[in-house]
Amino acid sequence: MRLISYWRWFVSVLLLAITPYALAHGESKFNLPKGVTPISHDIYDLHMTIFWICVGIGVIVFGVMIYTLIYHRKSRGVKPAQFHEHTLVEIVWAVIPLLILVAMAIPATLVLIRMNDTTEADINIKVTGYQWKWQYEYLDHGISYFSNLSTPRDELENRKPTKGQWYLLEVDKPLVVPIHKKIRFLVTANDVVHSWWVPSLGIKRDAIPGFIYEAWARIEKPGTYRGQCAELCGVNHGFMPIVVKAVTEEEYNKWIAEQTQQKTAAAQLSTKSLTKDELMTLGKKVHDTNCAVCHKVDGSGMPPAFPAITGSHIATGPIAKHIDIVLNGKLGTAMQAFGSQLSDADIAAVVTYQRNALGNSKGDMVNTQEIKAARVKEKN
Amino acid sequence: MAEVITHETEHHHYEPGHEKTLGAKIARWVFTTNHKDIGTLYLWLSFLMFFVAGGMALLIRTELFMPGARFISPEFFNQMTTMHGLIMVFGVVMPALTGLANWQIPLMIGAPDMALPRLNNWSFWLLPFAFLLLISTFFIEGPAPNFGWTFYAPLSTQYGPPSTDFMIFAIHLMGLSSIMGAINIIATIINMRAPGMSYMKMPVFAWSWFITAFLLLGIMPVLAGCVTMMLTDRHFGTSFFNAAGGGDPLLFQHLFWFFGHPEVYVLILPAFGIISEILPTFSRKKIFGYRFMVYAIVVIAVLSYVVWAHHMFTTGIPLASELFFMYATMIIAVPTGVKVFNWTATMFKGSLSFETPMLFAIGFLFMFTFGGFSGLMLAIVPADVQYQDSYFVVAHFHYVLMSGSVYAIMAAIYYWLPKWCGYMYCEKLGKWHFWLTTLGMNITFFVMHFLGLAGMPRRIPDYPLQFEDFNRIATIGAFILGFSQLIFLYNVIKTIRGKNRVKASAEVWEGHHGLEWTVASPAPYHTFSTPPKID
Amino acid sequence: MNNQPIDYAARQRKIRRLAMLLGLAAFGMLGFGYLLVPIYNVMCKAFGINGKTNEQPIAYNAADPVDKSRWVTIEFVTSRNNQMPWEFNPLVKKIRVHPGEINRIAFYAKNDSDHEMMVQAIPSVTPGLAAKHLKKTECFCFTQQSLKAGESMDMPVLFHIDRDLPKEVNEMTLSYTMFDITHMKHKKNANAGKIS
CATH class of the missing domain: 2.60.40.420 (Cupredoxins -  blue copper proteins)
Known part of the structure; x- marks a missing residue:
């Protein structure tokens, strides 16, 4: 058992040792960041207050336990005492923690009220x-x-x-x-x-x-x-x-x-035509940030939830269907509608890219105006 | 004591161990209504599940050994965290505690068996099917449940995989099993106590289960209702948790935690009971403040119903309710503190010896108290804003559940195993098991406090570089922790088979107290057919 | 020391009765679980959880005085759940009002998909404690809305802030999230809200 207590002491000493480090660097690997807003400072101070209160209680409680473990062993020839109840003691050790809790609750309540600030924002x-x-x-x-x-x-x-x-x-x-x-x-x-x-x-x-x-x-x-x-x-x-x-x-x-x-x-870009090279460059960027999360950078996907783009019937089939699925997503699957997130140029580029890279070589391309037209067509 | 025994005798014709065919051997366990058999079944199920869910934990820790996608995919990672949590809570701790209740409560209160033996059989045999159903989700199409053991809507409703329905039915079965178990325990304690065993003479373990059973009756039906709402939301067009139909995803969290918070006390109160049995034995001194120990359990149980929203401090609940739930949560520290102080006072000026059950009990005392401190910190709403859903929480609940409930269960098994099988376990292996477990436990979970404070969210399959060193340490600790449990398994099997060649006496322990030590070791198949005398 | 013989038959009856009772209690708790749903909704309204506002129209009494001494800024915010293919925007983004005066604003909605769709808008107010003080006399969220492909409309909201609005609230946000309910089986507010 003494090993455990050494471990605790070690940790307490460690925490003491890193506190200056935390103060110097603002952020620490061991503790909450002090942060850069009044609320984050309040939280940090509250956190440290409770932490030290807990350390204090811990030192006393664990101290008594460790004392007992060392001095009241059978191997030391101790005869057990006979006492087994004491109402006053029970009341005392219920009331003292209660008082400590009240002392903790007061600052916590004040910070909490400050956090609920509803004045006008800039x-x-x-x-x-x-x-x-x-x-x-x-x-x-x-x-x-x-x-x-x-x-x-x-x-x-x-x-x-x-x-x-x-x-x-x-x-x-x-x-x-x-x-x-x-x-x-x-x-x-x-x-x-x-x-x-x-x-x-x-x-x-x-x-x-x-x-x-x-x-x-x-x-x-x-x-x-x-x-x-x-x-x-x-x-x-x-x-x-x-x-x-x-x-x-x-x-x-x-x-x-x-x-x-x-x-x-x-x-303005959405009215301008792009060359195929421009489309492919932009398309790779769009694919890697938006599509690769599920379909992977190389288009291999993670079947069955996220199908591959390489060789898929969407990316090698009719282009209108491909545009449609990117614009509107597919109901009931994880494929979301990108219509409202991406510009016409982005969608034209990513569709062109997916059909002519990632192991596909469809050879066709689509430009911004056609995406714009596709959006309009859908509306009617 | 010469009264005529009528109803009880019919169970007494049967003595196990003489079955000739395999079928008869299986039938003995399938149809048994004996509390000792059923206790054994619960404990073995729990032991099996402990290794299953522990294996999942090791997969999680392996993935987190280094940053980068290395070992398992994020999808599978989420399934692992979900199943690890669900199985550890419902498949390990709860069955183990119920198993201990089945074995020990009749022995401790001088009853011949549980009050409702056939119901007891059903409560157990629902469980293997519940877990088969749950684990079968790995083998059906689509992912297994992947939304965390808290299965928050709408991730688990509109966005849940088809296997969610299997999980819902598994939870229904577990809930039914727990409710029937709870009814049985209450009925046993109220009606089956030996003459003279008044409530205030009952061992604390029986008391703790008595109260826990009422908690279970209060919360398991609410969970059942909650998952039924999920089911109807998923398939029958209701909108309990769907804002589009007038429901509210936050309602799910309220219902879940209305169950979930008392549930953690279901996991810890019987553990309190176990510790209250073991510490006096090895301190050779009566438990200090018996009455207050019982009152404290009652107070904790009552308070546990009104603190649930402390799991939801970042959801934007109103200021007034944040204050209420903060104060209520902090107040739980008072009865919990009373328990810790009473345990310390029990040991104080005792004559301590350190057999394995005592080591685990002391480990519990230190580390559970430690987890209590982080729990107190988590209760403080403004600070909780930073702690919530970070590794700090992971560290906290593993300190109270692993080094709390699980340590108490292990202590109980070492403590009562000689009574159950008639042989002493190997003390040397027991000590190795304790020290390695404690070492692994602290290496794994202590550093998680730092990770959480420094900003690492829980349930992520990959992490920023600043968290690398502590994650490595935690993974190493997890493997020490995991593999040292094999020592436990080996020791238990060796003991049951009598390979230690040390027969246990009826009393087993020098400082023994309680009725269970008045029957022979191993405990006969039928005990207390004639009620014992109690003075 | 109790030395009376145990009446096993009576004990068995007692156990059965108790088990039944506890079983009933468990059923009761299941019912209580369901009862928590309406309890929660009542609590939401009382404490402004989730910033829920009235679901039925509240009449405006023109005779009530207006608190001219006070200004409250109200911001309007819209979201489309699951990125549904509609346009949905407030026509006015922000207004300043006196508590007690009636205000009329409108939201623009357009169905950009190629099929008819039915939607339900869900209101939410922040800060939550201001929610019950925002009272709507007329709102498109009281009923479902339906638009054919390409159709658009302006949807009005008639509301006032009541004079009991806590002093510390100077700014509030009314948010509407639009949900696609075309394929939902049971819809909320099947009966159109009328002024009560």
């Missing part, structure tokens, strides 16, 4: 969980985009000898927010329950389809803060990270302006 962002990516909508600016895992498949499948620093914590388009502003996140989901968790912001909010919840943050320091989906949401639950880039207000405004411009540019 920026409203809707966060929607999808199987398996996040969508961010800037409600005040009409900007909306998806944020996909950007770790290369070669790293996920160990074809590269080393993995990048932010393996599984990197996305193609991070959420960009300004510092020192009250940001309100409206969280919901498109399909199943997800959970939006960014430890440094002190936010974890479940995203439930059909319902909307809010969380808020006022970020104090520019930087990149990373998190992951915290509620099991299907096969790729571990592959939908969250990246929040906090920037100064000027940078944020510049970014908003850029995004608005890009939106207009994208609208």
Whole structure:
């Protein structure tokens, strides 16, 4: 038994030793991050308070146990005492913990009330969980985009000898927010329950389809803060990270302006024809970020749930059917409708790419205008 | 004691061990209504499932040894986490505790058998079919259940694989089995106590099961209702959990945890009872504060019904209910603390010796208390926002379930095995088993606290690089933990076959207390046909 | 020391009776499990769980005074579950209102698919404690909506914020999620909501 107690002491000493480390670096491998919002600081302080209270109680309780184990052994020739009840003692050791609990509940209640702040926010962002990516909508600016895992498949499948620093914590388009502003996140989901968790912001909010919840943050320091989906949401639950880039207000405004411009540019792109090479290059990008999650980078898929694209009757059959399934998905399967997520150019490119790469060589191609036409045709 | 025995005698003609044909041997176990036989069946089922679900845990840990997709696919990984959880809870801990109840409760209260022997037979024999059904999902088309043992809607309803229906029926069978078992235990304790065995003289183990049985009666039907709603949502067009039809996915979580939280007390209360039997024996001292131990169990059981939403602090429930559930959860620490203090006081100034059951009981005492501390931290809502669904939670519940319930079960088996089979187990192997298990247990789960705090979500098949070293440590620990259970299996089989050549006396332990030690070792097939005298 | 002989027949009867009783209790708990569903719905309305709002129209009394001293910002948000092929947007994204005054807003919906579809919109308000103070007199969410392929429509909502809205709430969000119920067997709100 003494081994166990040594182990505990060892851990306590270890925790003591790493506390300065945690203070110096802000983030630690052993402890909660202190974070960059007032709430995350409150949570951190509360966490440490409870932790030390538990350590204190633990030292006393385990101390008595260890004392007993050492000194009250039969092998030391101890004769057992006869006492076996004492009402006052029972009351005392029920009341003292109760008082400690009250002492813990007070700060916890205060922080909790602070977390439920419903005053007006400066920026409203809707966060929607999808199987398996996040969508961010800037409600005040009409900007909306998806944020996909950007770790290369070669790293996920160990074809590269080393993995990048932010393996599984990197996305193609991070959420960009300004510092020192009250940001309100409206969280919901498109399909199943997800959970939006960014430890440094002190936010974890479940995203439930059909319902909307809010969380808020006022970020104090520019930087990149990373998190992951915290509620099991299907096969790729571990592959939908969250990246929040906090920037100064000027940078944020510049970014908003850029995004608005890009939106207009994208609208123009959809009227412009692309060459086959352009389509193939863009198509590979679109395929790798959107399709490869299920159908793999090489198009081999994961049958039976996720069929192969290589040699499939969709990718080698009539092109109209191929466009249709990408635009509208297939009911009752995991194949979702990409019509609202991808631009005409993206869809034209990915269809062309899938028919002329991944082991297919259909030779045909489709351009942006035809996708636009296909969308219109569907509507009628 | 010369009263005429009427009803009881009909069971007494039969003595096992003389069956000649294989059919007769099988029939003996299939048709048995003897509480000792049924207890044995429960325990062996649990033992088998322990290795099945433990094997799944090792597959999970192997995948997590290094980052990158290496060993099993994310799809299969999710099936493993789901089945590991379901089987460990319903297939290992619950049957083991029910098996112990079957063996020990009649022996401890001086009853000849359970009150409803035939019902007892049915409750057991539902279980093998339930688990066959559950495990068959690996062999049918489409994935096995892959949405976690908590099977949250709509992932398990609109998005669940076809095998979900098999799981639902398996849960119905397990629920039915538990309800019948609970009815039997209540009926036995109320009616079958030997004359003079008043409630406040009952061993704490019997008390803990008595209360647990009421918990089971209260929650298993709710779970049955909940999975039935899932079934009708999936196939018959109802919308309990589907927002489109006016339902609510959050309602599922409320119903599930209304069952789920008392359920964790179903898993731990009988363990409390076991520890309360073992510590006095090896301290050679009466249990300290018997009455308060019983009251504490009652208080915990009652409170367990009003804390369920602490599993849902991040779902956006209103402030007032967050406060209520936080306070209620924190209050559970008081009766739990009383129990820990009483156990410590039981050992204090005793005359301690450290046979294997005592080692496991002390291991329980330390590590369960430790898991209690992390439980207290989890109760604090603002902090729980960071802990929820992270590895911190995984660490917490393995400390209370593995080093809590499972340690108590192992302690109980070492403690009562000599009574059951008449031979002493091998003490040396028992000690090896304990130390290796404890080493493996702490290596595996201690580092998970760090992983959770540093931000690793649970149920992910691959992880960012910063979590690599602790995951490696955990995997190494898991293999030590897993393989040291083979020592246990070997020791148990060796003991049952009498290979240790050390016959157990009727009392077995020097500091023994209670009726079970007044019958011979091995316990005869029929005991207490004439009620014992109790002073 | 109790030395009376045990009456086994009586004990057996007692056991049977108790087992029956406990069996009934278990059935009772099964019923209670189902009862939790309506209890939950009542709790939702009382505490604003999930920001649920009224499912039946609440009449607006024009005679009630308007609290001109207070402004509340209301933001409108839409989602399409499972990325259903409809357009669904608020015509006005944000309004400022006084508690007590009646407001009329509208949402635009268009069926972009190639077949007729039936939808149900599910409202949700955040912060949850404000939900019961948002009272709708008319809402497209009271009934199902149906559009032929390519058709579009404007769907109105008539609502007011009641004057009891807690002081600390200055901003709230009304969200609608649209669900495709074309193939659902039993639909919610089969009877159209009328002003009560």
